[in-house]
Amino acid sequence: MNRKKKKKAQSRKMTFIYLGLMLAFIVELLFYTYCRVQSTQVSVDISNERARHTELVSLRDSLRVELARLKSPKRIAKIAGQQFGLVMPDSNQIIVLE
16 A cells, blocks of 8 residues: 555656646747747838838938928029019119128
């Protein structure tokens, strides 16, 4: 009878060790899966941000070109003449302040 108890206790001990190892394996597997999913998500996020960066750089460049066009002295003189009726002053209309 004593032998049966020892065998049963040893069997129970082996069962707990087996369950512990299985639990550790499952936890490790879940952690690995979580890390891979996060890595993939970060890769997708980086790719999206690179595309957004490229788009924003392109927009910035086009806005710089448009700003340069809008600041053009010829354009400003044309608008001043057409919309406001302004003309360049004659030499006798200019007063030099010293």
